[in-house]
Amino acid sequence: MNLDNIDVSVIIPVHNGAVWLGECLASVLRQQHTLTVEVSVFLDSCKDTSEDIVQGWAVKLEDQGYVITVGKENNDKPKGVGYAKNKAVEQSHGEFLCFLDSDDVMLPTRLQRQYDLAFHSCNAIVGSRFSRDPPDSTVRYTKWANGLTAEQLTLQIYTSHGPTVIMPTWFIHHTVFERVGGFSDAGAGTPEDLIFFFTHLKRGGRVVRHDEELLIYRYHPQATTFSIHEQTIWDLRVRVIQDEVLSSWPSFTIWNAGKQGRKFYRSLTTDNQKKVMAFCDVDVKKIGSFYTYEESQEKPKPRIPMIHFKEAKPPLIICMKMELTDGVFEENLASLQLKEGTDYFHFN
Known part of the structure; x- marks a missing residue:
């Protein structure tokens, strides 16, 4: 041949x-x-x-x-x-x-x-x-x-x-x-x-x-x-989403006021942390309070409000895993009538 x-x-x-x-x-x-x-x-x-x-x-x-x-x-x-x-x-x-x-x-x-x-x-x-x-x-x-x-x-x-x-x-x-x-x-x-x-x-x-x-x-x-x-892959994904998405956003909200949302916030550069307007969630124990980033070198330390997801304004980074809530999260997201790739991106 x-x-x-x-x-x-x-x-x-x-x-x-x-x-x-x-x-x-x-x-x-x-x-x-x-x-x-x-x-x-x-x-x-x-x-x-x-x-x-x-x-x-x-x-x-x-x-x-x-x-x-x-x-x-x-x-x-x-x-x-x-x-x-x-x-x-x-x-x-x-x-x-x-x-x-x-x-x-x-x-x-x-x-x-x-x-x-x-x-x-x-x-x-x-x-x-x-x-x-x-x-x-x-x-x-x-x-x-x-x-x-x-x-x-x-x-x-x-x-x-x-x-x-x-x-x-x-x-x-x-x-x-x-x-x-x-x-x-x-x-x-x-x-x-x-x-x-x-x-x-x-x-x-x-x-x-x-x-x-x-x-x-x-x-x-x-x-x-x-x-x-796992951390190697996490760091790579964070770096790319910052370069390709967050670099062009003046501000955004993180959907998930829990462990994954906070980890994502802490992984961001200082400039991108400053763009975070809020965490949004459905947990009534979190809504209305603030997340204080104690490790920050900023003075005063950043305090990020936690709001109900219906109050969130796009764009959003969604740090929720899919199909773990019997469809409740998916229904909540669909109710906002947002466009993926414009109004939000998944990072979960």
Whole structure:
């Protein structure tokens, strides 16, 4: 096969993935498509049988017309998933890149479905809906991610530990990767997918989702996501919402006078703290009182009033988690008839 005419490279970073890797590669073999496809695997300091598994499946894949490209490094410690993704992309030849984690499984129509969509969306990260394995893991998160509207894919980017389209479903044109500059290779504990996602949007990129479930997304204790500290992601989200939203607002209200709302306030720069006019809530024990920021170096220390949500004036940053109040919060928000992305943004 001419390496200059490959439609899609499936990008698979691997570190000690032997438990799941065979099923992952089998899902590539089961793909139903009319494309020229390369499988680009990078083995990042594997100490298990991952390399043997890849070599065994390479023969089967090559027999079915796939190009197989395998790279590896053997260091004392792995250099991390961002580094491995970058290396797998660097050695690949496809016009489009289909990302696949070694512990996940593609459904048979994934490559063709996403290629058909991405072909007309070359400036986009194209994701898809997904199912979880086991099915009862992260139920609220899965429902949220799969249920976002096309508009919310870019409006609710500050609300979660990860992008609005999960990384293992990404399908992009190679120029998207080049424009962002690849993934952070800072190593373990770095949310490389979220950093890439925010950079992509900042540089004018779009987000699109195929509305079929095209991936089985595994949940297990060894998953890379568990190596990333929650505070690291929180700090990144706060920094981006300040740059992209709060920088253009002269004032705003925080919806949630409790723990999450106050944490968000304390995380802001002093300039943005000064823009907070009020906290709003439904708790009668809070309404009418003030929140005093004791750690502030300002004199006098800031005292922020707590008001009823019906008295709040937009714009608002909403620090409430969804679907935890049997629909009461959602009804309260809807009653104000505000427009998401103009009058409010979620940060929960």
